[in-house]
Amino acid sequence: MAEDFRPGTFDGAAAWATLAPDQQAAIGARALEYVVACEVQNFTAIANVPLAWARAGEASIDAAQAELEACVDTHVGQERMYDTAGRPLVPSVVGMFCRRCGCSQYDACDGGCDWAEPYLCTTCADPKADDASEVAIS
Ligand SMILES: [Zn+2]
Ligand SMILES: [Zn+2]
Structure with missing residues (x-):
């Protein structure tokens, strides 16, 4: 059985509220670029598009992700994104998650x-129910 482990969580809204307007502007612009880059990548994955579009789209997602990560590191700071043991916090966007297996909504x-x-x-919580169903199937 897996060990219980309950990572700390990162509240993006709380962190955002502590940032200065110029820091929010820098992160916000890069977040928008990243989302649009994802849209290009999703589109080029399903559509038959010219090579130049797909290539530029792929480069844009790598660039946007790198810039967003660097900007968040600079303005939010790793001390707010990691626990005291140096492990990354789980973003609160995932909601509640199981402390044993990590499942979520x-x-x-x-x-x-x-x-x-x-x-x-x-x-x-009831691993025996799982065992019983496996026995019933076999
Ligand atoms: Zn679980
Ligand atoms: Zn579960």
């Missing part, structure tokens, strides 16, 4: 799961 366990209690999913 965006990535449920196979067969589905629910919350047995805060930060513990039903699959991990």
Whole structure:
């Protein structure tokens, strides 16, 4: 059985609120560039587009991601993005996640799961139910 592990979380809205307007402007512009670069990459992945478009789109996503990361490192600071042991915090956007397996509303366990209690999913709270279903299938 997996060990319980409960990473700390990063609250982007709280961090944003502490930034000066020029810092918000720098990060915001790069975030917009990154999202548009993702749109280009998504489009070129499904559409038959000229090579120049796909190549420029791929380069733009790498550049936008690198610039966004560097800008956030500079203005938000790693001390707010990592715990005291130097491990990255989990962004709060994922919502609650299981302290044992890491499942979340965006990535449920196979067969589905629910919350047995805060930060513990039903699959991990009752592993015997999982064993029983495996026996029943075989
Ligand atoms: Zn779990
Ligand atoms: Zn789960």
